[in-house]
Each structure stands twice: as structure tokens, then as C-alpha cells.
Amino acid sequence: MRVTRLKNVRIVDGLQGSSRPTDLYILDKTLARKIPADLRIDADYDLENHVVMAGGIDIHTHIGGGKVNLARLLWPERSKKLDDQKPWLAPLSAPVPGTWETGRRYLQMGYTTCFEPAMLPANARQSHIEMRDTPWLDTGGYVVLGNDRMLLNMLASRASQQQVNDYVAWMVVSSAAMAIKVVNAGGIDAFKFNQRQLNVDETHPQLPVTPRDILWSLSTAAEELGLAHPLHVHCSNLGTPGNIDSTLATLDAVEGRRIHLTHAQYHCYGKSGPHGFSSEASKLADRVNRSNHISIDVGQVLFGQTITLSADTMHQFANRKLASPRKQIFQDLECQAGCGLLPFKYKESQYVHGLQWAIGLELFLRIQDPKRVFLTTDHPNGGPFTGYPHLIRLLMDYDFRMSIFDRLHRDVKATSSLPSLKREYRLDEIASITRLGPARALGLQQRGHLSPGSIADVVVYRNDDNAETMFANPVMVFRRGQLVLRNGEILDDCPKTVLVSEFETRSVAMQWGNHSSHREQWEKLYGYSPWLTALTDQEFADEGLDVEHALWQPAD
Amino acid sequence: MNQSHRRPEICSLCALVCELPDGSTESPRLDGFCSKQARLKPFVxxxxxxxxxxxxxxxxxxxxxxxxxxxxxxxxxxxxxxxxxxxxxxxxxxxxxxxxxxxxxSDGAFDAIASLQRVGGYSVSLGEARDHSDLWIVVGDDRLLEQTPRLPFAMHRGGSQRLLLLGTWSDASVRIWQAAGFEVLCLSVCVEGVPKYLSQATRLGQDHCQTELGKWILQAQYTTILYSPWALQVTYRDLWSDLLSRWVLTRNETARIATLCWGSLQxxxxxxxxxxxxxxxxxxxxxxxxxxxxxxxxxxxxxxxxxxxxxxxxxxxxxxxxxxxxxxxxxxxxxxxxxxxxxxxxxxxxxxxxxxxxxxxxxxxxxxxxxxxxxxxxxxxxxxxxxxxxxxxxxxxxxxxxxx
The missing domain is CATH 3.40.50.740 (Rossmann fold)
Known part of the structure; x- marks a missing residue:
């Protein structure tokens, strides 16, 4: 057994107190606080004035799949490194870089686990293969349902919830998914029939189904199956002024079942104020604060050039004239969803962009439980994931936050309540929004914290008053006990794991695809059998990947 | 994961990646292969x-x-x-x-990519178009069927579906499209001008439209335009794609239409x-x-x-x-x-x-x-x-x- 000791470190994981220095041991691939006296220490690091956290977990980042690859294709230009002295602060070479660069840059920030949030069932194999080619990260994906015609037809014909559950279980297992994601429930399919908006209680143009029906049915399926992560929801009316109403209606639609609201910043807008666009972050934060069954990730906007990409074709198409530069790609995909990609530049001087920036921060600062609000930029939509250290500094340093706020459009400064929010995040709260909270929301019991027995994905940061410098440049990163990065330099490759959801009926879920009536319906719709796109564990083994099953457990 | 399921045999020798019919699993994989390369089969x-x-x-x-x-x-x-x-x-x-x-x-592919990187576009996948499209427009010539002979059958969902063939198509090819179940209108046109024809045919709107081509497009709920860059006889494929993509993007402001750019195995x-x-x-x-x-x-x-x-x-x-x-x-x-x-x-x-x-x-x-x-x-x-x-x-x- 290989033993590594991290001596005199300050352990910060959101669970235990973070006061005096202590020793942390890595025994092969897991963590311990004490070891038997006769055990020899193979590697010993004195880390006084350093902070140790678990490996970061990004709950929502677009890193693999058809639309991600299209974004790479759309943007062949490459940026130059801005700062050779601090390469870890250099911008990504492109808004959506190749897989190797993605893995390297995540590792260089101390992130070890990432989730692609929008895997089409038809495209799940590509998503997983791309993620397999993203080194140093353990990965998983959420399968996109809620615009798939199989489900819509089932709901229209008033199929039983048990039938829906069986279908959802098949989709989760055959896509090797961690969770179900719904994007603009029913709206993407409605757009294929030339409908340009679909509110929560509006009926689909062809079928007697509303988004509320879809949300209720899928959240029920997630809960009754016992999936590790609750229904992961991209609400209706993304980015539309006044969308707070449909966002709150979405939260109502699940009737108290667990729900995760993603890139919430884009879903809490009012339509008052000088430009008919205002913040309703306080309304959403208030709802989250009062409801233990809701978690969110923010989707913070960071200023600069990016590409927005989404399965929400309806709203991406509506925004197509905002593309900068003026080019855009849209797709209608395989009776399941679609995608839209627009290059986009967030500018400090632009009222809407400035307010979006402030709204994201408002959500972080107004939601009290840091284990239910998670740090994301919805990479690349709000900005690149390499902006996380900057975002952490915004949360930890009021003066720094205000120094940027002061540069925004005058109407943002006149109307935003951000200056009154004096809260500054503590280190343990940063650990919660980047590690512990996402791990809990995803049923990853052995990740996101540094308790004895947990997986030895460990990051060592040097204490620094400037949180951006601290979090951009970890001193060491261990993956499953193996030192893979030291002072920015990558030392070694490491084995990779695919994370999927465990649930009670998982072992029989694939039988759905053998049922003759299901096969007939599927083949009629798609023109091929359900097995053409279904993944097996063997495929992961062939690619040299381990599979880890995540299991939801109620919080203490 | 329960592995006791029936996985399809899949043909790997053309870009349709067809599932082979049940019963073929005991015979050599190439038995289900149907494209022109099949003649190489005996040598394998x-x-x-x-x-x-x-x-x-x-x-x-x-x-x-x-x-x-x-x-x-x-x-x-x-x-x-x-x-x-x-x-x-x-x-x-x-x-x-x-x-x-x-x-x-790779010239065909890179012409399509160049256009995508300049203009973008609105496209649709085969399964979506098959289920949803009530009008197909196929631009090109017989080479499309030589490379992927089963494509018409993969496109047709059953029932009545209209298909416009634009370009240079032999009678034999037209018969294949018909055999797949399409109601076919074949217009022998110079492919070079197709983006312009489509734009002109729909410019006047449904009430004033004079051409059959325009009427079919304007009546359709969802149109799919299928072409393959390697089977396009045009001087500048990238510019041709630019024009088509711009028209499709604009048309989607009021109607639904998409392209299906059919790639090769590469x-x-x-x-x-x-x-x-x-x-x-x-x-x-x-x-x-x-x-x-x-x-x-x-x-x-x-x-x-x-x-x-x-x-x-x-x-x-x-x-x-x-x-x-x-x-x-x-x-x-x-x-x-x-x-x-x-x-x-x-x-x-x-x-x-x-x-x-x-x-x-x-x-x-x-x-x-x-x-x-x-x-x-x-x-x-x-x-x-x-x-x-x-x-x-x-x-x-x-x-x-x-x-x-």
C-alpha cells in the first residue's frame, strides 16, 4: 500500500471545521486521517500555509457531444496566450477547445469530475467518446428528454406513470446517463412545428401535452426510479424578459419533488426598468431559500467572447440576430431535440449583459445554503470554465466585485441591488459550491469532501489573499491518490471513470428494448432499432474506462 | 447492465450504417452490403x-x-x-x-466546412427528417445512389411523402426513389443555380406562386433539402452552400425548412x-x-x-x-x-x-x-x-x- 502524507494542511471541504493545521493521509486511492504506526510513509509533503480541498466537480459544463463539436468547428480562429508569466491565466485557445486542452485546463484549476449536461440519446455514444478523450477528468452526462416524440406520444396517449418510468429507465441506462435533463419542455419539438413560444401551461401544437405535464411526469420518474440526481431543468423562455413567471411555474409543476434548476441566472428576469429588462433574482433566491428540494447552478456571465450553445433551438433561433460575429448553426435532431449555436460577446458597456452579470452574483449572494447553489458558467454559454477562479474572487471579495460593477452601464448601476449585498464567501462556502454541494446533488458519496474513506481526488492550494491567483494555480493535484500535477506542470496521465446513476430497477431496465411493441414504435419513429444507439458497459471497458454507479441518499 | 438483448448487425461499408435484417447474423457481414463496393466482396x-x-x-x-x-x-x-x-x-x-x-x-467536406464556418446553417438529421418532413428536395445526381443505394428507403417513413429531384437523374434512379414510396417530381436543372431557383420560386408567396416547385415548397410544413458535397457538380461548392444556407436561415423566420448535408464515411x-x-x-x-x-x-x-x-x-x-x-x-x-x-x-x-x-x-x-x-x-x-x-x-x- 502506498502512503502519502500531506502534513500541516488546512482541510476545507464544507463538512468539517477549517481552523488548525492537521495531517491528511492518502492510502493508495482513498483518504485517511490516521494510519497504523507501523505503516511506512512513501511520500511526505509539508504544506504549512496551504489549503486542501477535494477535487472540483463541475455539475454543468458542455464538454462533449454533437453541438460541442459543432462549436469547435464554427470557431477555427485561435487566440494567443496573453500572459506567458502566468500561463494558467491564459484564455482558452478557443471558446470551445479540443478535448485535450479541456482536460488539461480543468486539471490545472483542481477540477477532477465534470458532467456534460445535454446528451441526446441518439448522440450519447459520441458524447461519451469525446469525454473519454478528455484526459484527467472523470465524466458523466445527463440524457435529454422531454422533447422526444416517444415520450410526448406516451403522455398524449395518457400512458401510465409506470410505463413512463420504464421508458425513462431504458433511456438512462442505454445512454449511460447520470440523470435526466429537460430543456424547454416540449418547446423544442413545438418549434419543429413552427411554434415560436411555449409557456408552461400552453399545449403543444400537435399533441395534447403541456410543459407542465412533461415536467411532472419526468420529475416523478426520476423520483420513483430513485435516480442519483433529480430532474435537471432548463426552463421555458430562456433569456426572455419576464421569464421569472414561467420559472416559478416550472418549480410549481414538480409539486414538491426534488428538482435542479440549471443556469438559473438566465431564468430570473423581469420586464420592468429602463430597458424593459430587470432582475428578479431575489424572487428565485427566496423560493430556493424556502424549499429544501430545490438546488440550482447559476450559469454566471463573464465578460468577453464566447459561443452560446443549447439544445433550446426555439430560443437560440429567436436570438440569432445577436450573434457576434454573424454566423450561427441550428439543427433539428432525431425526434429528440435540437441545437443552436451563436457566437456571442458579453460586454461590460451593454445594459443587458451587465445586468446578467449582476443577476448571477445576486443569486450566489442571496441563496443562503451553499450546498444548494453551485458554481457554473454553463461553459461556454456564460463564459469559459477557466473564469472560475475570477468568479470565486468576485464572491469572496466585495471591493473587487464593486470595482467591476463600477464599470458597468449606468442604468445597471442605477437599478441593481448588488452593492447592498455585502456578503463575502468563506473558503468553506467555496468548497461547498464547487465540491460538496454538487457531489451531494449527484449522489457521489465518496467525492466532494475529504472524509476518511473518500476518493483521494485532492487539490492543494497555497493560501493567497487574492482568491483568483490561489484558485487558478493549485500547487498539487492528486487523482485517486496519484500525484498528477505539481506547480502547473502535468506529471502523469491517470485512469478515467464514467459516472452513471444507480437505481433499483437498473439491472432490468434494458429489457424495455427487447419488448416487441416498444421495438415497433421505436423503429416506426426512427427507422432503426433501439439497440443501434444503446451503449453497453463493455464499450466503456473496451475504451479502458471504469464505470462508477452513483446512488442518491437523503442528506443528513 | 443486462446484456441479454438483441444487438443488430451493422454494415460498416457505407455512411448509412444500416442494420442488417434479422437472419443475416449467421452469414458473413458483407452479405448485407449493397453499394458499388460490393463487387470487391469475393476478394475479401x-x-x-x-x-x-x-x-x-x-x-x-x-x-x-x-x-x-x-x-x-x-x-x-x-x-x-x-x-x-x-x-x-x-x-x-x-x-x-x-x-x-x-x-x-476531403475537398467536398472542406467546402461544406468552409461555408459552415462563414455562414453557419440550419440542418436536420436523417431520423428527424424521416419522421417529420413532408417534402424532400434532393439535389445532385445518380452518384448519391451509387454510394448509398438504400438512402431513399432510409428516408421514407411510409405513407405519402413528396420528393423533388433537382439535378441530373437517370430514369433508373427516379424509379428507385419511387420504389421507396415517394411521390416524385424530377426537374432536370443545372445544380449551380439551385439556391437561386429555390429563392425565386418562393419569393412571391403562396397566393401568387407560379411554379410547381414553389407551390410544393410553400405548401410544405417542413422541407428538407438533401445534398452531398461530393456529388455536387458546381464550380464553387462553398459559395453554393453559402447561398443555400442563407436562404434557409432566412426562410426559417416564418416557416420550417432545413438542409441535410450527407457526408461520406470520412x-x-x-x-x-x-x-x-x-x-x-x-x-x-x-x-x-x-x-x-x-x-x-x-x-x-x-x-x-x-x-x-x-x-x-x-x-x-x-x-x-x-x-x-x-x-x-x-x-x-x-x-x-x-x-x-x-x-x-x-x-x-x-x-x-x-x-x-x-x-x-x-x-x-x-x-x-x-x-x-x-x-x-x-x-x-x-x-x-x-x-x-x-x-x-x-x-x-x-x-x-x-x-x-
Whole structure:
């Protein structure tokens, strides 16, 4: 057994107190606080004035799949490194870089686990293969349902919830998914029939189904199956002024079942104020604060050039004239969803962009439980994931936050309540929004914290008053006990794991695809059998990947 | 995961990646293959037998190959790369030896990519169009059916569906489209002008429309325009695509319409290269960094440049990786550039010094991941129970040995 000791470190994981220095041991691939006296220490690091956290977990980042690859294709230009002295602060070479660069840059920030949030069932194999080619990260994906015609037809014909559950279980297992994601429930399919908006209680143009029906049915399926992560929801009316109403209606639609609201910043807008666009972050934060069954990730906007990409074709198409530069790609995909990609530049001087920036921060600062609000930029939509250290500094340093706020459009400064929010995040709260909270929301019991027995994905940061410098440049990163990065330099490759959801009926879920009536319906719709796109564990083994099953457990 | 399910047999030899009908599972995989390459089928067993004999000499071959690579002053990695596995290997090889990489015959794909990078577009996948489209417009000529004979049957969902054929189509082809179940209107037009015809035909709106073409489009709820860049007889394919894409994007402001750009098996290379490097191909590696220039790093141009002088040609090396059953292109055979071929075909080697590392066939003797032509579905083609594939190395096996 290989033993590594991290001596005199300050352990910060959101669970235990973070006061005096202590020793942390890595025994092969897991963590311990004490070891038997006769055990020899193979590697010993004195880390006084350093902070140790678990490996970061990004709950929502677009890193693999058809639309991600299209974004790479759309943007062949490459940026130059801005700062050779601090390469870890250099911008990504492109808004959506190749897989190797993605893995390297995540590792260089101390992130070890990432989730692609929008895997089409038809495209799940590509998503997983791309993620397999993203080194140093353990990965998983959420399968996109809620615009798939199989489900819509089932709901229209008033199929039983048990039938829906069986279908959802098949989709989760055959896509090797961690969770179900719904994007603009029913709206993407409605757009294929030339409908340009679909509110929560509006009926689909062809079928007697509303988004509320879809949300209720899928959240029920997630809960009754016992999936590790609750229904992961991209609400209706993304980015539309006044969308707070449909966002709150979405939260109502699940009737108290667990729900995760993603890139919430884009879903809490009012339509008052000088430009008919205002913040309703306080309304959403208030709802989250009062409801233990809701978690969110923010989707913070960071200023600069990016590409927005989404399965929400309806709203991406509506925004197509905002593309900068003026080019855009849209797709209608395989009776399941679609995608839209627009290059986009967030500018400090632009009222809407400035307010979006402030709204994201408002959500972080107004939601009290840091284990239910998670740090994301919805990479690349709000900005690149390499902006996380900057975002952490915004949360930890009021003066720094205000120094940027002061540069925004005058109407943002006149109307935003951000200056009154004096809260500054503590280190343990940063650990919660980047590690512990996402791990809990995803049923990853052995990740996101540094308790004895947990997986030895460990990051060592040097204490620094400037949180951006601290979090951009970890001193060491261990993956499953193996030192893979030291002072920015990558030392070694490491084995990779695919994370999927465990649930009670998982072992029989694939039988759905053998049922003759299901096969007939599927083949009629798609023109091929359900097995053409279904993944097996063997495929992961062939690619040299381990599979880890995540299991939801109620919080203490 | 319960593995006791019925997995389909999948044909890997055209971009439709068709599931073979039940009952074919006991017969050789190629029995279900229907494209023009099927004529090569009888030679496959002979070829594989010869491969078996050659593999025993692999150590000597590897030494020779390594020397040749080390001596080369310029290297191009090219070929017909149809699987994720071979694409990864080819890219790794190019990266390691600071080579240029571009698949052969990539002009069609790069014209489509150039247009996408300039304008973008609105496209639709095959399954979506099949289920949802009430009007298909197919632009091109008979070559589309020669390459993918079952495409009309994969497009038709049953029931009444209209299909407009624009371009140069033989009567036999029209009959195939009809046999698939389409109500066909065939207009023999110069493909060059198609974006303009479509735009003009719909300009006046439904009430004033004079042409059958316009009426069909304006009456449709969802129109799909299918074309294949490699089967388009136009002078500037990229500009043609620009015009079509702009019209489609604008038309979607009030109606629903999309294009389906049908790619070849080589789409798999472009996809894989994009996720690994950020670029679809036509890149040159230098010091582990990829530099993209679609105009400078095209395989055919590289060969022409290297072939311009005897000395230059002799010092360069073409690493040809082949997942297909085809022979080496004639134009390449005629060139003086030394070649290292990693593929199932010995080919018509041009120089006595050319080398061949024989392989099995991806998707036949080795499991492979291959994209469907619309690049939405990545099909896994397993080869379990099909005789031991260990008799034949795959291209990635060879590359792995070379890199070690």
C-alpha cells in the first residue's frame, strides 16, 4: 500500500471545521486521517500555509457531444496566450477547445469530475467518446428528454406513470446517463412545428401535452426510479424578459419533488426598468431559500467572447440576430431535440449583459445554503470554465466585485441591488459550491469532501489573499491518490471513470428494448432499432474506462 | 447492465450504417452490403488470408518503417479513414512525427466546412427528417445512389411523402426513389443555380406562386433539402452552400425548412479530429501544436508540392491509413513520393521501396465506431463471434507498435 502524507494542511471541504493545521493521509486511492504506526510513509509533503480541498466537480459544463463539436468547428480562429508569466491565466485557445486542452485546463484549476449536461440519446455514444478523450477528468452526462416524440406520444396517449418510468429507465441506462435533463419542455419539438413560444401551461401544437405535464411526469420518474440526481431543468423562455413567471411555474409543476434548476441566472428576469429588462433574482433566491428540494447552478456571465450553445433551438433561433460575429448553426435532431449555436460577446458597456452579470452574483449572494447553489458558467454559454477562479474572487471579495460593477452601464448601476449585498464567501462556502454541494446533488458519496474513506481526488492550494491567483494555480493535484500535477506542470496521465446513476430497477431496465411493441414504435419513429444507439458497459471497458454507479441518499 | 438483448448487425461499408435484417447474423457481414463496393466482396477472404501470412514478419517490417519515418524530411498522414479508432491513431501519429494530416478526397467536406464556418446553417438529421418532413428536395445526381443505394428507403417513413429531384437523374434512379414510396417530381436543372431557383420560386408567396416547385415548397410544413458535397457538380461548392444556407436561415423566420448535408464515411475522421484538436483536419503539427490551414494543408496539394522535384519527393513520406477496400488512387500511384501503407490492400505500389503494413478491415475484422452520414449517430460496430480478429492487426494496432 502506498502512503502519502500531506502534513500541516488546512482541510476545507464544507463538512468539517477549517481552523488548525492537521495531517491528511492518502492510502493508495482513498483518504485517511490516521494510519497504523507501523505503516511506512512513501511520500511526505509539508504544506504549512496551504489549503486542501477535494477535487472540483463541475455539475454543468458542455464538454462533449454533437453541438460541442459543432462549436469547435464554427470557431477555427485561435487566440494567443496573453500572459506567458502566468500561463494558467491564459484564455482558452478557443471558446470551445479540443478535448485535450479541456482536460488539461480543468486539471490545472483542481477540477477532477465534470458532467456534460445535454446528451441526446441518439448522440450519447459520441458524447461519451469525446469525454473519454478528455484526459484527467472523470465524466458523466445527463440524457435529454422531454422533447422526444416517444415520450410526448406516451403522455398524449395518457400512458401510465409506470410505463413512463420504464421508458425513462431504458433511456438512462442505454445512454449511460447520470440523470435526466429537460430543456424547454416540449418547446423544442413545438418549434419543429413552427411554434415560436411555449409557456408552461400552453399545449403543444400537435399533441395534447403541456410543459407542465412533461415536467411532472419526468420529475416523478426520476423520483420513483430513485435516480442519483433529480430532474435537471432548463426552463421555458430562456433569456426572455419576464421569464421569472414561467420559472416559478416550472418549480410549481414538480409539486414538491426534488428538482435542479440549471443556469438559473438566465431564468430570473423581469420586464420592468429602463430597458424593459430587470432582475428578479431575489424572487428565485427566496423560493430556493424556502424549499429544501430545490438546488440550482447559476450559469454566471463573464465578460468577453464566447459561443452560446443549447439544445433550446426555439430560443437560440429567436436570438440569432445577436450573434457576434454573424454566423450561427441550428439543427433539428432525431425526434429528440435540437441545437443552436451563436457566437456571442458579453460586454461590460451593454445594459443587458451587465445586468446578467449582476443577476448571477445576486443569486450566489442571496441563496443562503451553499450546498444548494453551485458554481457554473454553463461553459461556454456564460463564459469559459477557466473564469472560475475570477468568479470565486468576485464572491469572496466585495471591493473587487464593486470595482467591476463600477464599470458597468449606468442604468445597471442605477437599478441593481448588488452593492447592498455585502456578503463575502468563506473558503468553506467555496468548497461547498464547487465540491460538496454538487457531489451531494449527484449522489457521489465518496467525492466532494475529504472524509476518511473518500476518493483521494485532492487539490492543494497555497493560501493567497487574492482568491483568483490561489484558485487558478493549485500547487498539487492528486487523482485517486496519484500525484498528477505539481506547480502547473502535468506529471502523469491517470485512469478515467464514467459516472452513471444507480437505481433499483437498473439491472432490468434494458429489457424495455427487447419488448416487441416498444421495438415497433421505436423503429416506426426512427427507422432503426433501439439497440443501434444503446451503449453497453463493455464499450466503456473496451475504451479502458471504469464505470462508477452513483446512488442518491437523503442528506443528513 | 443486462446484456441479454438483441444487438443488430451493422454494415460498416457505407455512411448509412444500416442494420442488417434479422437472419443475416449467421452469414458473413458483407452479405448485407449493397453499394458499388460490393463487387470487391469475393476478394475479401483471399485478402485476409494473405494478411495472416504477412503479419508474422511484423518486427522486421516495423524496423524498416521506423527508419523510413525518421529519415523523412516531410510527412503527410492521409488515406481513407472511416473509424474513430483509425482517426485517433492517424492524429497521434501525425502529432508524434510533426506531420501534416488530411484525409484523401476531403475537398467536398472542406467546402461544406468552409461555408459552415462563414455562414453557419440550419440542418436536420436523417431520423428527424424521416419522421417529420413532408417534402424532400434532393439535389445532385445518380452518384448519391451509387454510394448509398438504400438512402431513399432510409428516408421514407411510409405513407405519402413528396420528393423533388433537382439535378441530373437517370430514369433508373427516379424509379428507385419511387420504389421507396415517394411521390416524385424530377426537374432536370443545372445544380449551380439551385439556391437561386429555390429563392425565386418562393419569393412571391403562396397566393401568387407560379411554379410547381414553389407551390410544393410553400405548401410544405417542413422541407428538407438533401445534398452531398461530393456529388455536387458546381464550380464553387462553398459559395453554393453559402447561398443555400442563407436562404434557409432566412426562410426559417416564418416557416420550417432545413438542409441535410450527407457526408461520406470520412465524416468520422473530421468529427474525431475536431474533438481531439479543435480542427476538422488539414492541420500541421509542430512541437505538439496543431496549426490549421484548409488552403495550405490539403493532402492533394501537399502531394503536388512534394512531387514537384525528385529530390524533394524522395525525402518526403506519405503515411497512408486505409479503412476501405479500395485501391490506392491512380493519381497517387503515379507520384514519386515514397509511401507507407497501413491498410488491408497491398495496392498498386508505385515504387519498389514502398512499404505495406497489412491490416484487417475496421468494422469487419475489428470493432469500429463509425458516424452515419448526417453525423448525428455514431454506430458501434462490434465483431464478437466473428472469428478471432487477432490474426490481423488494425491500423491503430500498427500505429501503437510504431509509437512504442
Amino acid at each position: 477472404p483471399i485478402r485476409l488470408q494473405s494478411i495472416q501470412l504477412q503479419v508474422s514478419q511484423d518486427d522486421a517490417a516495423l524496423t524498416k518503417v521506423t527508419q523510413r519515418i525518421e529519415q523523412a524530411s516531410a510527412i503527410l498522414v492521409s488515406g481513407r479513414i472511416h473509424s474513430v479508432e483509425s482517426a485517433r491513431s492517424a492524429i497521434e501519429l501525425a502529432n508524434r512525427f510533426s506531420a501534416t494530416i488530411d484525409p484523401w478526397d 465524416s468520422t475522421f473530421h468529427q474525431t479530429c475536431t474533438w481531439l484538436t479543435g480542427f476538422p483536419g488539414r492541420i500541421h503539427f509542430d512541437n505538439q501544436q496543431a496549426f490549421y490551414d484548409p488552403n495550405r494543408f490539403a493532402a492533394k496539394d501537399w502531394c503536388r508540392r512534394q512531387d514537384s522535384g525528385d529530390q524533394i519527393a524522395r525525402r518526403s513520406l506519405l503515411l497512408w491509413i486505409d479503412d476501405s477496400l479500395d485501391e490506392l488512387p491512380d493519381e497517387l500511384v503515379e507520384q514519386n513520393i515514397p509511401k507507407l501503407i497501413i491498410g488491408p490492400n497491398q495496392n498498386k505500389l508505385a515504387c519498389p521501396s514502398d512499404l505495406w503494413l497489412p491490416t484487417g478491415i475496421m468494422g469487419v475484422t475489428h470493432s469500429a465506431n463509425i458516424f452515419r452520414g448526417d453525423q448525428t449517430i455514431l454506430a458501434k460496430i462490434p465483431v464478437e463471434g466473428r472469428g478471432s480478429p487477432t490474426h490481423y492487426l488494425s491500423p491503430s494496432d500498427w500505429v501503437g507498435r510504431l509509437l512504442r
